[in-house]
Amino acid sequence: MLLDTFIQDSIQNSLPHTMKKSKRLLLSLLLLTQFTVAFAESKYDIAEVYSVSKPESGSKAVGKYDKTIDVEYILTPTKIDTGKYSVEVRKIGDNLYQIKNSDICVETRYCHEWASFSKEAILIIDSKYGYTKGKNMFE
Numbered sequence: 001m002l003l004d005t006f007i008q009d010s011i012q013n014s015l016p017h018t019m020k021k022s023k024r025l026l027l028s029l030l031l032l033t034q035f036t037v038a039f040a041e042s043k044y045d046i047a048e049v050y051s052v053s054k055p056e057s058g059s060k061a062v063g064k065y066d067k068t069i070d071v072e073y074i075l076t077p078t079k080i081d082t083g084k085y086s087v088e089v090r091k092i093g094d095n096l097y098q099i100k101n102s103d104i105c106v107e108t109r110y111c112h113e114w115a116s117f118s119k120e121a122i123l124i125i126d127s128k129y130g131y132t133k134g135k136n137m138f139e
Helices: 002-038
Strands: 042-053 060-062 068-070 074-077 083-093 096-099 104-108 119-125 134-138
Touching: 042 119
Parallel strands: none
Antiparallel strands: 042 074, 042 104, 042 134, 060 068, 083 096, 083 119, 096 104, 119 134
């Protein structure tokens, strides 16, 4: 009986300490997860900036290897001022994102964001020339 009482007292005294450790560990994990998710952003290089125009319905073009293709958009390389822009973009093609309410489109490299509807982004244009024009960061 004395041994039984000793074991029960030991368990009861250590239980609050163990619970406190478990709560602290759980809280730490939750905070770490929230911190990581809150600051997770996707960055992609901007390969080119284009002016976008939509041709008349039924327009066609000749692509590589003499293939005739239906034309949805006509993209013409353009230059925009360097700077940081907070915009909404919509995906119009593979690695192509049009800035909402404008005729400007950016071509990214290896971008896996799906923005069939508007998605907030930060465009950082570092240069008007070169292999990379800047970064497209999705929020």
